[in-house]
Amino acid sequence: MTCHEVSKLLPAYLEDILSPEEKKSVESHLVSCTLCSRALADLKKAENLVKGLGEVEPPPFFEQRIMARVREEAGQKKGLLRKFFYPLHIKIPIQAVATVLVTVLAFYVYQKSEPEMKHLTPFPVPLSEPRKGQVKAKSPEALIAPSAVTPARRAPAGDLPDKDRQRFAAVPPSENLGKADRVAESPEPKQEERPSDIKPGAPIMMAREKEVPPAGAEGLSKAQDRAGKQEAGKALETLLPEQKRKEKMADTGTTVEESRTMKSAPAPLRFTGVAAKKRSYIDLTIQVRDTDLAIREIEERLKQVNARIIERLHREGREFLKAEIAAQKFAAFLDRLEALGKVDLDKNTLDVPDGKVTVNIKIVTNP
Protein backbone atom coordinates (compact mmCIF):
# COMPACT_ATOMS: atom_id res chain seq x y z
CA MET A 1 0.00 0.00 0.00
CA THR A 2 1.45 3.34 -1.04
CA CYS A 3 1.53 6.57 1.04
CA HIS A 4 -1.05 8.14 -1.27
CA GLU A 5 -3.45 5.27 -0.73
CA VAL A 6 -2.84 5.31 3.00
CA SER A 7 -3.42 9.06 3.23
CA LYS A 8 -6.81 8.61 1.63
CA LEU A 9 -7.75 5.99 4.18
CA LEU A 10 -6.48 7.88 7.20
CA PRO A 11 -9.71 9.77 7.94
CA ALA A 12 -11.65 6.52 7.81
CA TYR A 13 -8.96 4.91 9.97
CA LEU A 14 -9.53 7.63 12.51
CA GLU A 15 -13.27 6.97 12.39
CA ASP A 16 -12.50 3.29 12.80
CA ILE A 17 -14.72 2.22 10.00
CA LEU A 18 -12.11 0.39 7.92
CA SER A 19 -12.29 -3.31 7.37
CA PRO A 20 -9.83 -5.34 9.48
CA GLU A 21 -7.66 -6.03 6.46
CA GLU A 22 -7.47 -2.36 5.49
CA LYS A 23 -6.84 -1.42 9.09
CA LYS A 24 -3.93 -3.91 9.34
CA SER A 25 -2.44 -2.68 6.13
CA VAL A 26 -2.69 0.96 7.23
CA GLU A 27 -1.21 0.23 10.63
CA SER A 28 1.71 -1.73 9.15
CA HIS A 29 2.37 1.14 6.75
CA LEU A 30 2.20 3.75 9.49
CA VAL A 31 4.84 1.89 11.52
CA SER A 32 7.28 2.00 8.67
CA CYS A 33 6.36 5.48 7.20
CA THR A 34 7.05 8.58 9.28
CA LEU A 35 5.43 10.89 6.72
CA CYS A 36 2.15 9.05 6.89
CA SER A 37 2.38 8.90 10.66
CA ARG A 38 2.89 12.65 10.72
CA ALA A 39 0.00 13.11 8.31
CA LEU A 40 -2.17 11.12 10.66
CA ALA A 41 -1.11 13.34 13.53
CA ASP A 42 -1.83 16.48 11.49
CA LEU A 43 -5.20 15.13 10.57
CA LYS A 44 -6.06 14.65 14.22
CA LYS A 45 -4.82 18.12 15.06
CA ALA A 46 -6.76 19.70 12.22
CA GLU A 47 -9.91 17.95 13.33
CA ASN A 48 -9.35 19.15 16.86
CA LEU A 49 -8.78 22.67 15.63
CA VAL A 50 -12.00 22.65 13.70
CA LYS A 51 -13.92 21.16 16.56
CA GLY A 52 -12.34 23.71 18.86
CA LEU A 53 -13.66 26.62 16.87
CA GLY A 54 -15.72 28.90 19.01
CA GLU A 55 -19.32 29.63 18.34
CA VAL A 56 -20.44 33.03 17.24
CA GLU A 57 -23.25 34.66 19.10
CA PRO A 58 -26.25 36.14 17.37
CA PRO A 59 -26.30 39.93 17.30
CA PRO A 60 -28.52 41.79 19.77
CA PHE A 61 -32.22 41.71 18.96
CA PHE A 62 -31.55 39.16 16.23
CA GLU A 63 -34.68 37.26 17.17
CA GLN A 64 -36.73 40.47 17.11
CA ARG A 65 -35.35 41.40 13.72
CA ILE A 66 -36.26 38.02 12.33
CA MET A 67 -39.70 38.09 13.86
CA ALA A 68 -40.29 41.63 12.65
CA ARG A 69 -39.84 40.42 9.10
CA VAL A 70 -41.94 37.35 9.76
CA ARG A 71 -44.77 39.44 11.21
CA GLU A 72 -44.51 41.81 8.28
CA GLU A 73 -44.91 38.84 6.00
CA ALA A 74 -47.88 37.58 8.01
CA GLY A 75 -49.40 41.06 7.97
CA GLN A 76 -49.18 41.20 4.22
CA LYS A 77 -50.98 37.88 3.98
CA LYS A 78 -53.72 39.11 6.28
CA GLY A 79 -53.84 42.34 4.34
CA LEU A 80 -54.42 40.45 1.15
CA LEU A 81 -57.18 38.44 2.77
CA ARG A 82 -58.77 41.62 4.05
CA LYS A 83 -58.60 43.18 0.63
CA PHE A 84 -60.46 40.25 -0.82
CA PHE A 85 -63.00 39.61 1.89
CA TYR A 86 -63.33 42.85 3.82
CA PRO A 87 -62.88 45.60 1.27
CA LEU A 88 -64.38 48.18 3.60
CA HIS A 89 -61.92 50.83 2.58
CA ILE A 90 -63.01 50.60 -1.04
CA LYS A 91 -66.69 50.23 -0.29
CA ILE A 92 -67.24 53.90 0.27
CA PRO A 93 -65.84 54.96 -3.11
CA ILE A 94 -67.87 52.23 -4.80
CA GLN A 95 -71.04 53.45 -3.13
CA ALA A 96 -70.25 57.01 -4.05
CA VAL A 97 -69.59 56.10 -7.66
CA ALA A 98 -72.77 54.04 -7.76
CA THR A 99 -74.82 56.93 -6.40
CA VAL A 100 -73.38 59.35 -8.92
CA LEU A 101 -73.98 56.89 -11.73
CA VAL A 102 -77.59 56.36 -10.75
CA THR A 103 -78.17 60.08 -10.49
CA VAL A 104 -76.66 60.77 -13.88
CA LEU A 105 -78.58 57.91 -15.43
CA ALA A 106 -81.86 59.07 -13.94
CA PHE A 107 -81.29 62.61 -15.17
CA TYR A 108 -80.39 61.36 -18.62
CA VAL A 109 -83.46 59.16 -18.83
CA TYR A 110 -85.69 61.99 -17.63
CA GLN A 111 -84.23 64.38 -20.14
CA LYS A 112 -84.61 61.96 -22.96
CA SER A 113 -88.12 60.88 -22.16
CA GLU A 114 -89.52 64.36 -21.56
CA PRO A 115 -89.70 65.54 -25.17
CA GLU A 116 -91.33 62.30 -26.17
CA MET A 117 -94.09 62.82 -23.65
CA LYS A 118 -94.56 66.35 -24.82
CA HIS A 119 -94.75 65.11 -28.32
CA LEU A 120 -97.32 62.48 -27.56
CA THR A 121 -99.84 64.49 -25.62
CA PRO A 122 -101.25 66.72 -28.35
CA PHE A 123 -102.14 63.87 -30.64
CA PRO A 124 -105.67 62.58 -30.45
CA VAL A 125 -105.77 58.99 -29.38
CA PRO A 126 -108.69 57.68 -31.40
CA LEU A 127 -107.11 58.23 -34.75
CA SER A 128 -106.77 55.13 -36.81
CA GLU A 129 -104.73 54.60 -39.90
CA PRO A 130 -106.93 52.37 -42.01
CA ARG A 131 -109.67 54.94 -42.17
CA LYS A 132 -107.40 57.52 -43.55
CA GLY A 133 -107.60 55.82 -46.86
CA GLN A 134 -111.30 56.09 -46.98
CA VAL A 135 -111.28 59.64 -46.01
CA LYS A 136 -108.58 60.54 -48.40
CA ALA A 137 -110.36 58.81 -51.15
CA LYS A 138 -113.47 60.77 -50.54
CA SER A 139 -111.93 63.97 -49.44
CA PRO A 140 -112.04 65.62 -52.84
CA GLU A 141 -115.76 65.61 -52.76
CA ALA A 142 -115.98 66.93 -49.27
CA LEU A 143 -113.66 69.83 -49.48
CA ILE A 144 -114.84 73.33 -49.28
CA ALA A 145 -113.09 76.38 -50.57
CA PRO A 146 -111.98 78.20 -47.44
CA SER A 147 -111.41 81.53 -49.02
CA ALA A 148 -114.99 81.72 -50.03
CA VAL A 149 -116.40 80.90 -46.63
CA THR A 150 -117.77 83.95 -45.00
CA PRO A 151 -118.82 84.20 -41.38
CA ALA A 152 -122.27 85.30 -42.37
CA ARG A 153 -122.90 82.09 -44.16
CA ARG A 154 -121.81 79.80 -41.42
CA ALA A 155 -124.52 78.23 -39.43
CA PRO A 156 -124.18 76.90 -35.90
CA ALA A 157 -123.42 73.26 -35.61
CA GLY A 158 -126.34 70.93 -35.50
CA ASP A 159 -128.66 73.23 -37.42
CA LEU A 160 -129.45 72.56 -41.00
CA PRO A 161 -130.90 75.62 -42.63
CA ASP A 162 -133.73 75.06 -45.03
CA LYS A 163 -131.78 76.52 -47.84
CA ASP A 164 -129.08 73.98 -47.47
CA ARG A 165 -131.45 71.15 -47.11
CA GLN A 166 -133.15 72.13 -50.26
CA ARG A 167 -129.91 72.10 -52.08
CA PHE A 168 -128.99 68.71 -50.70
CA ALA A 169 -132.29 67.46 -51.84
CA ALA A 170 -131.65 68.76 -55.28
CA VAL A 171 -128.60 66.64 -55.66
CA PRO A 172 -129.23 63.44 -57.52
CA PRO A 173 -128.65 60.82 -54.89
CA SER A 174 -127.50 57.76 -56.67
CA GLU A 175 -125.88 59.41 -59.55
CA ASN A 176 -122.28 58.95 -58.61
CA LEU A 177 -122.38 56.15 -56.11
CA GLY A 178 -120.29 53.92 -58.24
CA LYS A 179 -117.69 56.56 -58.53
CA ALA A 180 -117.55 57.00 -54.81
CA ASP A 181 -117.00 53.31 -54.30
CA ARG A 182 -114.24 53.23 -56.80
CA VAL A 183 -112.53 56.07 -55.14
CA ALA A 184 -112.86 54.44 -51.79
CA GLU A 185 -111.28 51.26 -53.06
CA SER A 186 -108.34 53.00 -54.61
CA PRO A 187 -104.99 52.64 -52.86
CA GLU A 188 -104.48 54.94 -49.99
CA PRO A 189 -102.50 57.94 -51.08
CA LYS A 190 -99.82 59.33 -48.88
CA GLN A 191 -100.71 62.27 -46.79
CA GLU A 192 -98.19 64.42 -48.51
CA GLU A 193 -99.77 63.66 -51.84
CA ARG A 194 -103.19 64.53 -50.65
CA PRO A 195 -103.34 68.14 -51.70
CA SER A 196 -102.67 67.25 -55.31
CA ASP A 197 -105.06 64.29 -55.23
CA ILE A 198 -107.91 66.34 -53.95
CA LYS A 199 -107.28 69.36 -55.95
CA PRO A 200 -110.84 70.20 -56.83
CA GLY A 201 -112.02 70.10 -53.27
CA ALA A 202 -108.90 71.12 -51.47
CA PRO A 203 -110.03 74.59 -50.54
CA ILE A 204 -113.20 73.24 -49.08
CA MET A 205 -111.30 70.84 -46.96
CA MET A 206 -109.08 73.56 -45.70
CA ALA A 207 -112.03 75.56 -44.68
CA ARG A 208 -113.30 72.76 -42.53
CA GLU A 209 -110.04 72.10 -40.81
CA LYS A 210 -109.14 74.84 -38.56
CA GLU A 211 -105.55 73.87 -37.99
CA VAL A 212 -104.74 74.14 -41.64
CA PRO A 213 -103.93 77.70 -42.41
CA PRO A 214 -104.96 78.24 -45.99
CA ALA A 215 -105.63 81.65 -47.40
CA GLY A 216 -109.29 81.70 -46.49
CA ALA A 217 -109.24 79.80 -43.27
CA GLU A 218 -108.64 82.76 -41.00
CA GLY A 219 -112.34 83.40 -40.56
CA LEU A 220 -113.16 79.96 -39.32
CA SER A 221 -113.71 79.51 -35.66
CA LYS A 222 -113.47 76.33 -33.63
CA ALA A 223 -117.17 76.12 -33.47
CA GLN A 224 -117.31 76.20 -37.20
CA ASP A 225 -114.85 73.38 -37.36
CA ARG A 226 -117.00 71.30 -35.16
CA ALA A 227 -120.05 72.19 -37.15
CA GLY A 228 -121.24 69.70 -39.64
CA LYS A 229 -123.00 70.02 -42.84
CA GLN A 230 -124.75 73.33 -42.33
CA GLU A 231 -121.65 75.35 -42.32
CA ALA A 232 -119.93 73.28 -44.96
CA GLY A 233 -122.99 73.24 -47.08
CA LYS A 234 -123.15 76.97 -47.07
CA ALA A 235 -119.58 77.26 -48.07
CA LEU A 236 -120.06 74.79 -50.82
CA GLU A 237 -123.01 76.54 -52.22
CA THR A 238 -121.50 79.91 -51.97
CA LEU A 239 -118.09 79.29 -53.23
CA LEU A 240 -118.28 76.55 -55.78
CA PRO A 241 -119.96 76.73 -59.11
CA GLU A 242 -123.30 75.10 -59.19
CA GLN A 243 -122.23 72.29 -61.40
CA LYS A 244 -119.25 71.34 -59.38
CA ARG A 245 -121.22 71.42 -56.21
CA LYS A 246 -123.80 69.10 -57.64
CA GLU A 247 -121.17 66.60 -58.62
CA LYS A 248 -119.77 66.53 -55.18
CA MET A 249 -123.07 66.19 -53.53
CA ALA A 250 -123.89 63.35 -55.81
CA ASP A 251 -120.69 61.52 -54.96
CA THR A 252 -121.52 61.23 -51.33
CA GLY A 253 -125.23 61.11 -51.81
CA THR A 254 -125.66 63.47 -48.91
CA THR A 255 -124.14 66.54 -47.41
CA VAL A 256 -120.54 66.43 -48.31
CA GLU A 257 -119.34 68.49 -45.43
CA GLU A 258 -120.68 66.19 -42.79
CA SER A 259 -119.11 63.18 -44.28
CA ARG A 260 -115.86 65.04 -44.36
CA THR A 261 -116.10 65.91 -40.76
CA MET A 262 -116.68 62.37 -39.70
CA LYS A 263 -114.16 60.47 -41.66
CA SER A 264 -111.66 62.84 -43.09
CA ALA A 265 -108.19 61.41 -43.11
CA PRO A 266 -106.23 64.56 -42.62
CA ALA A 267 -108.69 65.88 -40.16
CA PRO A 268 -107.90 63.44 -37.38
CA LEU A 269 -104.27 64.20 -37.63
CA ARG A 270 -104.85 67.88 -37.53
CA PHE A 271 -107.59 67.93 -34.99
CA THR A 272 -106.68 68.78 -31.48
CA GLY A 273 -107.51 66.43 -28.66
CA VAL A 274 -110.67 68.39 -27.99
CA ALA A 275 -111.80 68.10 -31.56
CA ALA A 276 -111.33 64.37 -31.49
CA LYS A 277 -113.78 64.03 -28.65
CA LYS A 278 -116.61 65.80 -30.48
CA ARG A 279 -119.62 63.90 -31.55
CA SER A 280 -119.27 62.10 -34.79
CA TYR A 281 -121.45 62.68 -37.78
CA ILE A 282 -122.35 59.93 -40.12
CA ASP A 283 -124.17 60.45 -43.36
CA LEU A 284 -125.94 57.60 -44.94
CA THR A 285 -128.32 57.25 -47.79
CA ILE A 286 -130.88 54.52 -48.01
CA GLN A 287 -132.69 53.63 -51.16
CA VAL A 288 -136.19 52.38 -50.58
CA ARG A 289 -139.27 51.74 -52.64
CA ASP A 290 -141.77 53.29 -50.32
CA THR A 291 -140.51 56.37 -48.58
CA ASP A 292 -143.26 56.72 -46.01
CA LEU A 293 -143.06 53.10 -45.03
CA ALA A 294 -139.31 53.31 -44.87
CA ILE A 295 -139.43 56.33 -42.59
CA ARG A 296 -141.64 54.53 -40.17
CA GLU A 297 -139.43 51.48 -40.27
CA ILE A 298 -136.34 53.57 -39.75
CA GLU A 299 -137.87 55.42 -36.85
CA GLU A 300 -138.88 52.10 -35.38
CA ARG A 301 -135.34 50.81 -35.67
CA LEU A 302 -133.94 54.00 -34.21
CA LYS A 303 -136.15 53.51 -31.20
CA GLN A 304 -134.96 49.94 -30.90
CA VAL A 305 -131.41 51.16 -30.44
CA ASN A 306 -132.52 53.96 -28.11
CA ALA A 307 -131.66 56.63 -30.62
CA ARG A 308 -133.01 60.14 -30.27
CA ILE A 309 -134.61 61.56 -33.36
CA ILE A 310 -133.57 65.14 -33.66
CA GLU A 311 -135.58 66.18 -36.68
CA ARG A 312 -137.34 64.98 -39.76
CA LEU A 313 -137.52 66.93 -42.97
CA HIS A 314 -139.25 66.55 -46.28
CA ARG A 315 -137.91 68.42 -49.23
CA GLU A 316 -138.59 67.92 -52.87
CA GLY A 317 -139.78 64.38 -52.56
CA ARG A 318 -136.89 63.31 -50.33
CA GLU A 319 -137.01 62.59 -46.68
CA PHE A 320 -134.26 63.48 -44.21
CA LEU A 321 -133.90 62.07 -40.77
CA LYS A 322 -131.44 63.26 -38.22
CA ALA A 323 -130.90 61.19 -35.11
CA GLU A 324 -128.46 60.84 -32.29
CA ILE A 325 -127.37 57.36 -31.48
CA ALA A 326 -124.89 55.79 -29.15
CA ALA A 327 -121.73 54.91 -31.01
CA GLN A 328 -121.74 51.39 -29.69
CA LYS A 329 -125.19 50.76 -31.09
CA PHE A 330 -124.55 52.22 -34.48
CA ALA A 331 -123.41 48.95 -35.95
CA ALA A 332 -126.55 47.21 -34.78
CA PHE A 333 -128.67 49.96 -36.18
CA LEU A 334 -126.88 49.77 -39.48
CA ASP A 335 -127.56 46.07 -39.75
CA ARG A 336 -131.24 46.64 -39.21
CA LEU A 337 -131.25 49.47 -41.66
CA GLU A 338 -129.75 47.37 -44.39
CA ALA A 339 -132.73 45.10 -44.20
CA LEU A 340 -134.87 47.95 -45.50
CA GLY A 341 -132.86 48.88 -48.53
CA LYS A 342 -129.51 49.60 -49.99
CA VAL A 343 -127.48 51.73 -47.65
CA ASP A 344 -124.72 53.98 -48.75
CA LEU A 345 -122.61 54.82 -45.77
CA ASP A 346 -119.96 57.33 -45.15
CA LYS A 347 -118.14 56.21 -42.06
CA ASN A 348 -116.63 58.65 -39.75
CA THR A 349 -113.05 58.09 -38.88
CA LEU A 350 -113.55 59.57 -35.48
CA ASP A 351 -114.69 56.70 -33.41
CA VAL A 352 -115.79 57.78 -30.02
CA PRO A 353 -116.50 54.55 -28.20
CA ASP A 354 -118.38 56.09 -25.35
CA GLY A 355 -119.77 59.01 -27.26
CA LYS A 356 -122.78 59.72 -29.39
CA VAL A 357 -123.04 59.73 -33.13
CA THR A 358 -125.27 62.00 -35.10
CA VAL A 359 -126.65 60.16 -38.06
CA ASN A 360 -128.06 61.99 -41.03
CA ILE A 361 -130.21 59.65 -43.02
CA LYS A 362 -131.34 60.57 -46.48
CA ILE A 363 -134.15 58.45 -47.79
CA VAL A 364 -134.42 58.31 -51.53
CA THR A 365 -136.89 56.47 -53.61
CA ASN A 366 -135.52 53.73 -55.72
CA PRO A 367 -138.20 52.55 -58.10
Add this chain to the structure above:
Amino acid sequence: MPEIPDPVDAQNRIIVDDDAGFLARCRQGDTEAFTHLVRRHQKKMLNIAYRMTGDYEEACDVVQEAFLSAYRAIGKFRGEARFSTWLCGIVLNHSRSHMKQRVARSRREGASLDDSFKLGNGNYRSGPCFQEESVVERIEKRELEAKIQECIGSLDGEQREVLVLRDIQGFSYEEIGLTLKLPQGTVRSRLFRARNALKDNLLKVVGDLK
Protein backbone atom coordinates in the same frame (compact mmCIF):
# COMPACT_ATOMS: atom_id res chain seq x y z
CA MET B 1 -55.60 9.20 11.47
CA PRO B 2 -53.72 12.37 12.18
CA GLU B 3 -53.65 15.02 9.57
CA ILE B 4 -49.88 15.18 9.67
CA PRO B 5 -48.25 11.77 9.68
CA ASP B 6 -45.60 11.01 12.24
CA PRO B 7 -42.22 11.96 10.85
CA VAL B 8 -40.18 8.96 9.93
CA ASP B 9 -36.57 8.73 8.86
CA ALA B 10 -35.02 6.69 6.09
CA GLN B 11 -35.25 3.54 8.17
CA ASN B 12 -38.94 4.17 8.80
CA ARG B 13 -38.34 5.01 12.41
CA ILE B 14 -40.52 7.52 14.12
CA ILE B 15 -38.74 10.82 14.52
CA VAL B 16 -39.36 12.62 17.73
CA ASP B 17 -39.23 16.35 17.14
CA ASP B 18 -39.33 18.74 20.05
CA ASP B 19 -40.56 21.41 17.69
CA ALA B 20 -43.70 19.52 16.64
CA GLY B 21 -45.99 21.47 18.98
CA PHE B 22 -44.74 24.83 17.82
CA LEU B 23 -44.94 23.72 14.24
CA ALA B 24 -48.59 22.76 14.63
CA ARG B 25 -49.36 26.15 16.10
CA CYS B 26 -47.47 27.87 13.31
CA ARG B 27 -49.51 26.04 10.72
CA GLN B 28 -52.62 27.47 12.37
CA GLY B 29 -51.24 30.97 11.91
CA ASP B 30 -49.75 31.44 15.38
CA THR B 31 -46.85 33.78 14.77
CA GLU B 32 -45.72 33.65 18.38
CA ALA B 33 -45.08 29.94 18.10
CA PHE B 34 -42.60 30.69 15.38
CA THR B 35 -40.80 33.00 17.80
CA HIS B 36 -40.02 29.99 19.93
CA LEU B 37 -38.58 28.18 16.95
CA VAL B 38 -36.45 31.19 16.06
CA ARG B 39 -35.22 31.49 19.62
CA ARG B 40 -34.35 27.83 19.77
CA HIS B 41 -32.50 27.52 16.46
CA GLN B 42 -31.13 30.95 15.64
CA LYS B 43 -27.67 30.43 17.14
CA LYS B 44 -27.04 27.08 15.54
CA MET B 45 -28.25 28.33 12.17
CA LEU B 46 -26.16 31.46 12.47
CA ASN B 47 -23.02 29.41 13.16
CA ILE B 48 -23.67 27.16 10.19
CA ALA B 49 -24.21 30.17 8.00
CA TYR B 50 -21.14 31.87 9.39
CA ARG B 51 -18.94 28.85 8.78
CA MET B 52 -20.34 28.51 5.33
CA THR B 53 -20.04 32.14 4.31
CA GLY B 54 -17.15 33.22 6.54
CA ASP B 55 -18.80 36.61 7.04
CA TYR B 56 -20.74 37.45 10.16
CA GLU B 57 -23.04 40.08 8.68
CA GLU B 58 -23.73 38.02 5.66
CA ALA B 59 -24.47 35.05 7.90
CA CYS B 60 -27.01 37.16 9.78
CA ASP B 61 -28.72 38.03 6.51
CA VAL B 62 -28.69 34.39 5.46
CA VAL B 63 -30.32 33.29 8.70
CA GLN B 64 -33.00 35.97 8.52
CA GLU B 65 -33.89 35.02 4.99
CA ALA B 66 -33.83 31.33 5.90
CA PHE B 67 -36.27 31.82 8.78
CA LEU B 68 -38.52 33.88 6.56
CA SER B 69 -38.49 31.21 3.88
CA ALA B 70 -39.20 28.57 6.51
CA TYR B 71 -42.18 30.56 7.76
CA ARG B 72 -43.56 30.91 4.25
CA ALA B 73 -43.11 27.21 3.52
CA ILE B 74 -44.02 25.86 6.90
CA GLY B 75 -47.27 24.48 5.51
CA LYS B 76 -45.29 22.33 3.10
CA PHE B 77 -43.15 20.84 5.87
CA ARG B 78 -44.54 17.33 6.38
CA GLY B 79 -42.13 16.20 9.09
CA GLU B 80 -40.00 13.81 7.07
CA ALA B 81 -37.11 15.00 9.22
CA ARG B 82 -36.68 17.15 12.27
CA PHE B 83 -37.49 20.79 11.87
CA SER B 84 -33.86 21.66 12.65
CA THR B 85 -32.68 19.43 9.83
CA TRP B 86 -35.17 20.96 7.42
CA LEU B 87 -34.23 24.45 8.56
CA CYS B 88 -30.53 23.65 8.18
CA GLY B 89 -31.12 22.69 4.60
CA ILE B 90 -32.77 26.05 4.00
CA VAL B 91 -29.85 27.87 5.61
CA LEU B 92 -27.38 25.96 3.44
CA ASN B 93 -29.39 26.84 0.33
CA HIS B 94 -29.38 30.53 1.21
CA SER B 95 -25.68 30.33 2.04
CA ARG B 96 -24.91 28.86 -1.36
CA SER B 97 -26.99 31.56 -2.98
CA HIS B 98 -25.11 34.29 -1.09
CA MET B 99 -21.75 32.81 -1.94
CA LYS B 100 -22.64 32.67 -5.60
CA GLN B 101 -23.69 36.28 -5.50
CA ARG B 102 -20.47 37.19 -3.76
CA VAL B 103 -18.38 35.40 -6.34
CA ALA B 104 -20.27 37.12 -9.13
CA ARG B 105 -19.85 40.46 -7.40
CA SER B 106 -16.12 39.98 -6.82
CA ARG B 107 -15.67 39.03 -10.44
CA ARG B 108 -17.32 42.27 -11.49
CA GLU B 109 -15.45 44.44 -9.01
CA GLY B 110 -12.16 42.57 -9.00
CA ALA B 111 -10.54 40.81 -6.07
CA SER B 112 -10.30 42.94 -2.98
CA LEU B 113 -7.04 43.17 -1.07
CA ASP B 114 -8.98 43.07 2.17
CA ASP B 115 -10.76 39.83 1.38
CA SER B 116 -8.60 37.89 3.78
CA PHE B 117 -9.67 40.11 6.63
CA LYS B 118 -13.26 39.29 6.05
CA LEU B 119 -12.58 35.74 7.02
CA GLY B 120 -12.82 35.02 10.64
CA ASN B 121 -14.95 36.33 13.41
CA GLY B 122 -17.24 39.21 12.71
CA ASN B 123 -15.67 41.12 15.54
CA TYR B 124 -12.22 40.30 14.33
CA ARG B 125 -9.70 43.13 14.52
CA SER B 126 -6.39 42.79 12.83
CA GLY B 127 -3.19 44.46 13.76
CA PRO B 128 -0.66 44.18 16.60
CA CYS B 129 -1.65 44.59 20.20
CA PHE B 130 0.94 45.11 22.88
CA GLN B 131 -1.23 45.56 25.92
CA GLU B 132 -1.46 42.41 28.03
CA GLU B 133 -0.48 38.78 27.54
CA SER B 134 -4.01 37.55 27.84
CA VAL B 135 -5.02 39.99 25.19
CA VAL B 136 -2.18 38.79 22.98
CA GLU B 137 -3.26 35.24 23.45
CA ARG B 138 -6.80 36.18 22.63
CA ILE B 139 -5.70 37.88 19.49
CA GLU B 140 -3.57 34.91 18.50
CA LYS B 141 -6.51 32.67 19.03
CA ARG B 142 -8.64 34.88 16.87
CA GLU B 143 -6.01 34.93 14.21
CA LEU B 144 -5.81 31.18 14.26
CA GLU B 145 -9.55 30.90 14.05
CA ALA B 146 -9.52 33.28 11.19
CA LYS B 147 -6.99 31.15 9.39
CA ILE B 148 -8.96 28.00 10.07
CA GLN B 149 -12.06 29.72 8.77
CA GLU B 150 -10.09 30.80 5.76
CA CYS B 151 -9.09 27.21 5.16
CA ILE B 152 -12.67 26.05 5.56
CA GLY B 153 -13.74 28.71 3.13
CA SER B 154 -11.22 27.53 0.62
CA LEU B 155 -12.77 24.08 0.56
CA ASP B 156 -15.06 22.98 -2.16
CA GLY B 157 -18.66 23.91 -1.34
CA GLU B 158 -19.89 20.33 -1.02
CA GLN B 159 -16.94 19.35 1.18
CA ARG B 160 -17.43 22.43 3.29
CA GLU B 161 -21.03 21.57 3.93
CA VAL B 162 -20.35 18.10 5.27
CA LEU B 163 -17.36 19.29 7.25
CA VAL B 164 -19.32 22.07 8.89
CA LEU B 165 -22.26 19.85 9.66
CA ARG B 166 -20.22 16.95 10.96
CA ASP B 167 -17.07 18.38 12.57
CA ILE B 168 -18.36 21.76 13.69
CA GLN B 169 -22.05 21.18 14.32
CA GLY B 170 -21.77 17.53 15.24
CA PHE B 171 -24.58 16.26 13.01
CA SER B 172 -24.83 12.54 12.58
CA TYR B 173 -24.21 11.03 9.16
CA GLU B 174 -27.87 10.26 9.04
CA GLU B 175 -28.89 13.84 9.63
CA ILE B 176 -26.38 15.08 7.10
CA GLY B 177 -27.73 12.61 4.60
CA LEU B 178 -31.27 13.85 5.22
CA THR B 179 -30.24 17.47 5.05
CA LEU B 180 -28.24 17.15 1.85
CA LYS B 181 -30.40 14.32 0.53
CA LEU B 182 -27.33 12.15 0.07
CA PRO B 183 -26.53 8.54 0.96
CA GLN B 184 -24.46 8.19 4.09
CA GLY B 185 -21.61 6.58 2.16
CA THR B 186 -21.39 9.61 -0.04
CA VAL B 187 -21.45 11.83 2.99
CA ARG B 188 -18.56 9.88 4.56
CA SER B 189 -16.36 9.86 1.51
CA ARG B 190 -17.05 13.54 0.95
CA LEU B 191 -16.23 14.27 4.57
CA PHE B 192 -12.94 12.32 4.45
CA ARG B 193 -11.87 14.22 1.41
CA ALA B 194 -12.82 17.45 3.13
CA ARG B 195 -10.73 16.58 6.21
CA ASN B 196 -7.66 15.73 4.17
CA ALA B 197 -8.07 18.91 2.14
CA LEU B 198 -8.52 21.03 5.26
CA LYS B 199 -5.42 19.49 6.86
CA ASP B 200 -3.38 20.31 3.78
CA ASN B 201 -4.75 23.86 3.70
CA LEU B 202 -4.03 24.37 7.37
CA LEU B 203 -0.46 23.18 6.93
CA LYS B 204 -0.06 25.71 4.19
CA VAL B 205 -1.72 28.59 6.05
CA VAL B 206 -0.82 27.97 9.66
CA GLY B 207 2.36 25.99 9.20
CA ASP B 208 3.12 23.58 12.00
CA LEU B 209 -0.14 22.39 13.56
CA LYS B 210 0.17 22.45 17.32
